[in-house]
Amino acid sequence: MKMVIAIIQPSRLDDVKEELYKADVHLITVSEVLGHGRQKGITEVYRGAKEMGNLLRKVRVEIAVNDNFVEPAVKAIVKGAKTGETGDGKIFILPMEQCIRIRTEERGSIAIG
Amino acid sequence: MNAGDTAWVLVSTALVMLMTPGLAFFYGGMVRRKNILSVLMQCFFILCLVSVLWVVYGYSLAFAPGTGFWGGFQWSMLNGVGLEPYNDYSATVPHQAFMIFQGMFAVITPALIIGAFAERMKFSSFVIFTVLWLTLVYAPVCHWVWGLGGFLRTMGALDFAGGTVVHINAGIAALVTALMIGRRKNSEKHIPSPHNLPFVALGTALLWFGWYGFNAGSALAANGLAANAFVTTNTAAAAAGLSWALIEWIRNGKPTLFGIASGAVAGLVAITPAAGFVNISGALIIGLLVSVFCYFAAVVIKPALGYDDALDAFGVHCVGGIWGALATGLFATKLVNSAGADGFFYGNPAQLMIQVKAVAVTVVYSGIVTAVLFKAVDLVLGMRVSPKEEDMGLDLTQHHERAYTVLE
Numbered sequence: 302m303k304m305v306i307a308i309i310q311p312s313r314l315d316d317v318k319e320e321l322y323k324a325d326v327h328l329i330t331v332s333e334v335l336g337h338g339r340q341k342g343i344t345e346v347y348r349g350a351k352e353m354g355n356l357l358r359k360v361r362v363e364i365a366v367n368d369n370f371v372e373p374a375v376k377a378i379v380k381g382a383k384t385g386e387t388g389d390g391k392i393f394i395l396p397m398e399q400c401i402r403i404r405t406e407e408r409g410s411i412a413i414g
Numbered sequence: 415m416n417a418g419d420t421a422w423v424l425v426s427t428a429l430v431m432l433m434t435p436g437l438a439f440f441y442g443g444m445v446r447r448k449n450i451l452s453v454l455m456q457c458f459f460i461l462c463l464v465s466v467l468w469v470v471y472g473y474s475l476a477f478a479p480g481t482g483f484w485g486g487f488q489w490s491m492l493n494g495v496g497l498e499p500y501n502d503y504s505a506t507v508p509h510q511a512f513m514i515f516q517g518m519f520a521v522i523t524p525a526l527i528i529g530a531f532a533e534r535m536k537f538s539s540f541v542i543f544t545v546l547w548l549t550l551v552y553a554p555v556c557h558w559v560w561g562l563g564g565f566l567r568t569m570g571a572l573d574f575a576g577g578t579v580v581h582i583n584a585g586i587a588a589l590v591t592a593l594m595i596g597r598r599k600n601s602e603k604h605i606p607s608p609h610n611l612p613f614v615a616l617g618t619a620l621l622w623f624g625w626y627g628f629n630a631g632s633a634l635a636a637n638g639l640a641a642n643a644f645v646t647t648n649t650a651a652a653a654a655g656l657s658w659a660l661i662e663w664i665r666n667g668k669p670t671l672f673g674i675a676s677g678a679v680a681g682l683v684a685i686t687p688a689a690g691f692v693n694i695s696g697a698l699i700i701g702l703l704v705s706v707f708c709y710f711a712a713v714v715i716k717p718a719l720g721y722d723d724a725l726d727a728f729g730v731h732c733v734g735g736i737w738g739a740l741a742t743g744l745f746a747t748k749l750v751n752s753a754g755a756d757g758f759f760y761g762n763p764a765q766l767m768i769q770v771k772a773v774a775v776t777v778v779y780s781g782i783v784t785a786v787l788f789k790a791v792d793l794v795l796g797m798r799v800s801p802k803e804e805d806m807g808l809d810l811t812q813h814h815e816r817a818y819t820v821l822e
Contacts, residue, residue: 310805311448312599312600312805315600315603315604316600316603319603333820334820335820335821343806343810343811343814344814345810345814345815345816346814346815347815357806358448358820386802
């Protein structure tokens with residue numbers, strides 16, 4: 302079992318969702334985050350007060366998957382999120398110790414899907 | 415000079431002023447959160463810009479006695495526009511009160527077009543385009559319909575409060591700019607959802623409130639005609655809100671807030687040319703039917719043809735405005751306004767043809783000149799922001815501000 306975490310551009314979320322559905326990955330969690338990597342933040346100005354290098358809005362997608370779904374999920378995210386520009390984001394894959402479905406208390410692979 | 419009339423026209427001016435910020439929220443709620451400031455900014459910028467242009471030369475071009483095409487420059491800097499009434503426009507209120515009342519109409523008209531090109535126009539180009547449009551489209555059309563010697567006025571076209579001058583004019587310009595600037599990025603697959611419907615409701619409320627000044631103020635007197643316009647305005651807005659909600663209820667199973675708000679605005683648009691010429695049954699029919707036409711334009715025709723009139727400036731203002739102008743030719747009666755004319759249903763079918771002509775002239779002139787102005791600014795400055803800027807949003811890239819923080 303793996304945890305796939307992707308940080309993507311907000312405007313790509315619709316396409317990423319669509320690609321994930323196509324790859325049969327339906328269970329995702331999305332949150333709004335701030336950050337920047339190589340892409341510098343933009344300077345904001347409020348009544349003359351400059352805020353340098355402010356953080357940019359990003360979307361974080363979390364997907365818990367069984368091992369055989371890792372590659373399809375990664376491919377789907379790349380397909381939906383890639384524009385070729387700086388700031389397209391990153392995907393992190395983490396090992397996942399356990400997964401428990403609260404309603405039934407099932408554990409392990411069966412609880413993911 | 416009449417104190418009551420003057421007070422009412424000045425209060426109406428303030429009411430119409432409030433419509434532009436109202437429109438800003440109406441439109442601002444419909445865009446994505448990364449673009450709301452750009453829409454509010456465009457509206458507020460127009461409020462400031464056109465207010466200045468209007469007293470410098472705009473009022474003169476639109477209203478000074480001039481050629482059949484437009485007024486001259488002789489009233490520039492309000493030269494000769496004094497505190498005494500100017501009898502040919504308003505015999506009982508100061509000329510400057512009439513001037514500033516008209517100024518608020520000139521402010522909101524270019525602001526209506528924003529709905530078509532929202533979320534993708536470069537701000538500097540927008541400013542230049544607005545100046546050109548006010549000068550070469552709004553001023554002449556306004557002169558034709560309301561100015562001394564204007565040929566549509568002479569022809570007998572009825573436009574009580576600006577259905578042709580404001581709504582058809584801006585609405586057709588909206589369609590042209592939407593077609594020329596092109597679709598928003600990635601909008602083919604996913605039509606962007608409105609980010610704040612409470613703002614849409616707030617904007618609708620402010621528009622509705624301000625519209626009493628727009629229509630009842632256009633009587634230019636505190637009299638029975640103003641009361642007639644007030645009542646027909648409220649009735650048409652209410653009927654149109656109900657009928658839009660009903661259409662959704664039948665078609666989709668649920669009525670929506672966005673729908674009833676859109677319907678109310680469509681009703682206000684449609685009653686604008688008719689408010690001082692029709693009675694209450696005319697107002698009811700105008701209101702009930704306008705939502706059918708505007709709903710069809712925005713929900714059926716637009717997706718079928720594929721143009722991206724982002725916030726339905728054409729679908730509501732041009733379609734609703736044309737229905738209002740034609741309906742004025744159907745339902746107008748001299749029993750309401752002896753200075754008006756009878757319409758089709760009151761034994762004067764000729765009036766309908768006059769209305770058709772006025773609509774056609776406006777659509778053709780505004781459509782062509784808007785296209786030329788758009789193309790000219792596009793060639794020199796470029797109308798559209800870069801794809802990267804469009805992704806990041808106009809608030810950050812055009813104004814270096816953002817509306818909402820994520821943390822704190």
